[in-house]
Amino acid sequence: MSEASAPHTADRRELTAAQRNAVAELLRVSPVADELGRRFVRAGHELHLVGGSVRDALLGRLGDDLDFCTDAHPDETLGIIKGWAESIWETGREFGTIGAQRGGLRLEITTFRAESYDQVSRNPVVVYGTSLDEDLRRRDFTINAMAVSLPEHRFTDPHGGLGDLAAKVIRTPSTPRESFGDDPLRMLRAARFAAQLGFAVHPDVYVAMTEMAADLDRITAERIRDEFTKLLCGADPIAGLRLLVDTGLAERFLPELTGLKLEIDEHAQHKDVYEHTLTVVENAVSFEEEGCDFILRMAALMHDVGKPATKAVGSDGRVSFHHHEVVGARLTKARMKAMRYPKEITAKVTALVALHLRFYGYGRGEWTDSAVRRYVADAGDLLPRLHKLTRSDCTTRNRRKAAQLAADYDALEDRIGRIAAEEDLARVRPDLDGNAIMELLGVPPGPVVGRAWKHLKEQRLEHGPLDRDAAEAELLRWARAEGLID
Known part of the structure; x- marks a missing residue:
């Protein structure tokens, strides 16, 4: 962390390489971006590629969604792009944003902002700014506070974002307390960027997140849900989840995650449920075939949340969690409802949590063909995810036990395949309609x-x-x- 506090000391060769990547990425989209820049200049206005677009360009991964800022107000922006853009949308107009499409690129053009925040809801109150520097200072993190002016490609970085990018550190342009006081959701965004980019938060940012965690209560459930979904779908969700728990942010909107930190008894009669859960999430990510499967990841995260309420110690000193899958399914449904997830997604995650223990016992030879049919019928179209969740849940360090569990599940999948071929298990219906x-x-x-x-x-x-x-x-x-x- 000591290096993170002085990002300007990063190796100049790293920065030069990052700048070369940025130039290459910008050249890829420059015909459209530069055309747009020239139109704004001819109309007497500024245009700058900004925020995540510049950050991603520097990381060599610029996509097809580009963000711009300008001193032009929305009506003026509309006048500049009409007849040039292939399509235009105004859904963000109240926030100063006009959207457009050109040459396969989605463009969002936003008037300079110097916004303040409602002190009750913490929703942004839009106030137009007058300069690029003012706009960059009000942004969430230094890595998102860089700009490239168009069409001349002048690079602006008043808060050392390029150095922070090279040092892989998340820092705020203003003081963290000032930034998070403006919008507490930025604390959750810091954890999200840690998950997405693999960056560490600056020590000052970490302290502010911990001290101001309760301020997250002022943010709407929908905004929290959207940020958390992005975090869980990050390349390294474990880093983001740990940050949420360690700073106390998780306690504000997902207390079940913090609750998994059960006290381990002196004889270690049960595994660390919190660490086990993070490993299951990590395993689930490894089973994904393409892109983020949020339903699978969320089920992996919530599969054991019923354990704290069902923990019991027997006369022999052994710990048990009987019916924790039933309790966990109920807790999962309630939590996802509180976070305003759609009913369909909530139902799928809840079903996976309820079913995640059904496999255990199969290896003892107790399952009849009837039990296999019911397993498939109860899982329905969630069966492929249930396979992945069940395999992810095997985190034992006992190699022999792990190999046996894997072999048992291989046998179950083979058996499902054989019965399915004979009976079309995907659509089990009565023999009479x-x-x-x-x-x-x-x-x-x-x-x-x-x-x-x-x-x-x-x-x-x-x-x-x-x-x-x-x-x-x-x-x-x-x-x-x-x-x-x-």
Whole structure:
């Protein structure tokens, strides 16, 4: 951390290499960016590539979304880009932002800002600024407070962002307390950038995050949710999660994560649940095939949150967590609802938490074909994620035990594959549909048909497919037992 406090001492060769990367990236998009810059200059205004676009250019990973700032107000910006942009949108107009598309690039052009914040909601109150320096100073971190003026490509870095980028440190342009006082969400953004970029926060930033963690309570659940989602989908989510817990930020919106730090008994009768959880998240990331699977990562993070409430010590001194998956599913649903996640995503994560222990016991040879069918039916389209979550949950250091668990799950997947090939397990349905049930029993649509359908599905899961005659015979047997027919 000592080097981080003096980022200007970074090796000049590193900075030169970073600048070369930036020039190469800027040249890739310069025809569009420079055209836009010339239009603003001809209209008597400034235009600067700024923020994350400059940071990513310096990191050699500039994308197709470019951010610009200007002294032009939104109406003036619209007049400059009309007839040039292929499409224009004004959804961010109240914040001074006009969006446009040109040459396959998405451009966001924002009037210089010198915003202040509502002291209750901490939402930004837009006040237009008058200079680039003023705009850069109000930004969250120095690595996002650099600009390239267009079309001349002049580089502006008043707060040492280039040095911080080379030193891989997250620092604020103003004092951390002033910056986080303006917008407490920036504390969560610091953790998010640690996860996305693999950077460390400056010691002063860390102290402010710890001392001001309670200020996060003033931020809306939706804004917190969006930042946390980006953090969990970062290249190194573990770094971001540790920072949330260590600074106390997690306690403000995800206390279940902090709660996993159970006291370890002197005889070490249970593993460190917090460290185990972080390892499971790390394992889950390794199973992803392309991009971030937020549902899988969130299920990995929450899979053991029921353990603190279910911890019990037996007469032999051994620790148990009976039914923690049930409690964990309930806690997960409540927490994700509080964070305003969509119902569909919440339901999927909750289902994975509830199912994550179902596999254990398979290796003892206790599973019938019926149990396999129910496993697949209960997982539904979550089965591929359940496979990954279950494998991720194996964190034992006992190599023999780990190898046995892996072999058992390989055998289960093979067995699922064999039964699926025979029975189309992806769509387990009764052998008679509703129309056939009504015709055979002579009943109209209603609750009886639903009960009969459910019974036949249970038979399908228990015994596999039945032919038409056997299915009809089973339906009639059930109906007689229910007193529906003589």
